[in-house]
Amino acid sequence: MRSICDGNPPRALSLAYLAVAWFCLVTAPVLAADPQAASRPNFVFAFADDWGRIASIYQETAQGQDPIALHQFVKTPAFDEVARNGVLFTHAFVNAPSCTPCRSSLLSGQHFWRTGMGAILVGAQWDDAIPAWPLLLNEAGYHIGKSYKVWSPGTPADAPFGGRRFAYEQRGRRINNFSETATKLVSEGATIEAARQELLAETSGNFADFLKARPEGRPFCYWYGPTNVHRLWVRGSGQALWGIDPDSLKGQLPPFFPDVPEVREDVADYLGEIQAFDAQVAVLIQQLKDKGLWENTVFIISGDHGPPGFPYGKCNLYDFGTRVPLAVCGPGVKKFAISSPEASAPPRVVHDLVSLPDLAPTILQMAGVPVPEVMTARSLLPILQSDAAGHVDPQRSHVLIGRERHVQNARAGRLPYPQRAIRTPEHLLVVNYHPERSPMGDGAPTPPAGWDFNVLAENTRATFADMDAGITKAWIVMNPSSAGLAYTLSFNQRPEVELYDLKNDPHQMVNLAIGASADDPQVQATIRELRERMEQELRSTGDPRLTGTKDTFDKPPFTNEGR
Numbered sequence: 001m002r003s004i005c006d007g008n009p010p011r012a013l014s015l016a017y018l019a020v021a022w023f024c025l026v027t028a029p030v031l032a033a034d035p036q037a038a039s040r041p042n043f044v045f046a047f048a049d050d051w052g053r054i055a056s057i058y059q060e061t062a063q064g065q066d067p068i069a070l071h072q073f074v075k076t077p078a079f080d081e082v083a084r085n086g087v088l089f090t091h092a093f094v095n096a097p098s099c100t101p102c103r104s105s106l107l108s109g110q111h112f113w114r115t116g117m118g119a120i121l122v123g124a125q126w127d128d129a130i131p132a133w134p135l136l137l138n139e140a141g142y143h144i145g146k147s148y149k150v151w152s153p154g155t156p157a158d159a160p161f162g163g164r165r166f167a168y169e170q171r172g173r174r175i176n177n178f179s180e181t182a183t184k185l186v187s188e189g190a191t192i193e194a195a196r197q198e199l200l201a202e203t204s205g206n207f208a209d210f211l212k213a214r215p216e217g218r219p220f221c222y223w224y225g226p227t228n229v230h231r232l233w234v235r236g237s238g239q240a241l242w243g244i245d246p247d248s249l250k251g252q253l254p255p256f257f258p259d260v261p262e263v264r265e266d267v268a269d270y271l272g273e274i275q276a277f278d279a280q281v282a283v284l285i286q287q288l289k290d291k292g293l294w295e296n297t298v299f300i301i302s303g304d305h306g307p308p309g310f311p312y313g314k315c316n317l318y319d320f321g322t323r324v325p326l327a328v329c330g331p332g333v334k335k336f337a338i339s340s341p342e343a344s345a346p347p348r349v350v351h352d353l354v355s356l357p358d359l360a361p362t363i364l365q366m367a368g369v370p371v372p373e374v375m376t377a378r379s380l381l382p383i384l385q386s387d388a389a390g391h392v393d394p395q396r397s398h399v400l401i402g403r404e405r406h407v408q409n410a411r412a413g414r415l416p417y418p419q420r421a422i423r424t425p426e427h428l429l430v431v432n433y434h435p436e437r438s439p440m441g442d443g444a445p446t447p448p449a450g451w452d453f454n455v456l457a458e459n460t461r462a463t464f465a466d467m468d469a470g471i472t473k474a475w476i477v478m479n480p481s482s483a484g485l486a487y488t489l490s491f492n493q494r495p496e497v498e499l500y501d502l503k504n505d506p507h508q509m510v511n512l513a514i515g516a517s518a519d520d521p522q523v524q525a526t527i528r529e530l531r532e533r534m535e536q537e538l539r540s541t542g543d544p545r546l547t548g549t550k551d552t553f554d555k556p557p558f559t560n561e562g563r
C-alpha cells in the first residue's frame with residue numbers, strides 16, 4: 001500500500017488503516033444488529049462552499065472585539081440555533097483556503113499536504129488508502145448519505161464519501177443555483193416566498209429520502225453540501241430576494257475593500273446567498289424535530305473557507321480567507337444552563353484555535369469508532385464535553401494553514417503558489433516559499449480594446465485566475481488606480497515573510513517583516529520563533545515543501561498538462 005505523502009509520516013499508513021479496517025469488518029455486523037445501536041448519536045454536517053465567518057450570532061457575541069462588521073447585515077437564525085444549543089467557535093480555521101484541499105484535510109483528519117494528489121484543486125485524485133471518517137462510520141454500521149458537494153473538483157468525485165453511491169439528490173439540484181433559479185421563478189410570476197419554498201422543497205425531499213432509506217435502528221450520518229454561496233450570483237439578488245440594502249454597507253466594509261457602489265452590491269449579494277444557505281439548514285433542523293431525531297443528532301455547521309472573488313478572501317492565508325463559522329450541538333455537547341425555559345439561551349462561546357480537520361477524530365470518537373493513528377488532527381471532544389467557555393484548552397496555541405495550487409493554469413508552467421502560515425492568538429506569520437511568483441496568478445495582457453467588465457465578472461481565467469470572477473474583481477482590475485490598496489494587496493507580489501500583530505492590526509494590513517519595523521529585535525525574534533515552530537511541525541508531518549527535494553508540488557504529476 002503506497003504512502004500518501006513524501007517525507008517521514010509518523011507511522012506507516014498501511015498498518016493503521018488495516019487495523020481500522022479489521023475493526024470495522026469484525027464489528028459492523030454486530031453494530032448493525034445491536035439494539036443499543038440506536039443510542040449512538042446521529043450526525044448531520046451542513047457545509048457551505050465559500051462561507052467565511054459571517055453570521056448574525058457573531059455580532060451578538062462579539063462585544064465590540066470582532067474586526068468584521070458584516071455580521072449585522074445578515075440573518076442566520078438556523079446557524080444561531082445550533083450555536084445556542086451547543087458551542088460557538090470564534091477561532092475556527094481551515095487547513096487550506098481552497099475547496100478540494102480543504103475538504104481533503106477535513107475528511108482525512110490530516111494536514112492537506114499529507115493527502116497526495118488531494119492537496120491541489122483541479123487535477124486532484126483521491127487515494128483510497130487514506131482513511132476517511134464518513135466511510136469509517138459506514139463500515140461501523142452507520143447509514144450514510146449526502147446531498148450535493150462533498151469532495152470536488154477531483155477524481156473520483158466525492159470519493160471520500162463513496163462517490164455517487166450514497167447520493168440523495170433525486171428531488172433536484174436547483175438549490176445550488178439559488179439566486180439564479182429564484183430570480184427566474186419570480187420573473188415568471190412566482191412570489192419571492194413561493195420561489196424560496198419551491199427550492200427549499202428540494203432540500204426537504206432529499207433529506208426525507210435519506211431518512212426513509214435508513215434501516216431500522218441504524219444511526220445515520222448525513223452531509224449537506226450545497227454550492228449556492230459559491231459564485232456566480234445574480235447581480236442585485238441580495239436586495240431583491242433578501243432585502244439587504246447595499247447602501248447600508250457604506251462605511252462598513254473591510255478596509256481592504258473598495259467602498260464603492262458596485263462592491264457594496266456584490267457584498268450584499270454574497271450575504272443573500274448566506275441567508276439562502278441558512279434557510280436550507282432550517283429545513284434540515286425542522287425535519288429532525290418533526291421526526292423526533294433532533295435530541296439524538298449531533299449537528300455541525302461550517303464553511304470551507306472565506307468569501308470568493310474578494311481581496312484577502314478565498315485562496316489567501318489571511319483571516320478573511322481562512323477563518324470560518326463553526327457551531328456544534330447535540331448529545332455529548334454541553335451548553336450553557338439557563339435558569340428558566342423562557343430565557344433565551346446564549347451560546348457557549350469558545351475562543352480556542354481549532355482547525356476543521358479536528359472534526360474527523362471528534363466525530364469518530366463520538367460514534368465510538370477507533371481513530372486511525374495516521375490522523376494528525378486533534379479531537380474537539382474535550383472542549384465539547386467541557387463546561388468552560390472562553391479559552392478552554394491551553395494546548396491549542398496555534399493552527400497551521402497553507403496552500404499550493406488552485407486554478408491549474410493560473411501561472412506559467414502550471415506552478416503553484418506555495419504558502420504556509422502559523423496563526424496564534426497574537427500573530428499571523430505567513431511564509432511565501434516562491435515570492436517571485438504571482439499570488440493570485442499571472443495577470444493576462446490587457447486586450448487591445450481594454451478589459452470588458454462582463455468578461456472579468458464572469459470568467460475567472462481571464463486574468464489573475466486564483467481570484468474567482470465577480471463584480472468586485474472586475475471593478476478592481478478595471479480601476480487599478482482608484483482601487484489603490486485593494487489592487488496592491490490582491491495582485492502584487494508579496495515578500496517571503498509576512499508578520500502581523502493581531503491586537504494592533506486585526507485586518508492584517510501592516511507587514512512588520514518589511515520596512516523600519518523589520519529592524520526591531522523583538523520582531524525578528526518573533527519571526528524566528530514562529531517560523532521554527534511552524535516548520536518543525538511541517539517536517540514532522542512530512543510536508544513535501546519542507547522534506548525530500550522540497551519541490552514535489554512543482555513537478556509532475558501535480559503540474560501535468562490537462563490537470
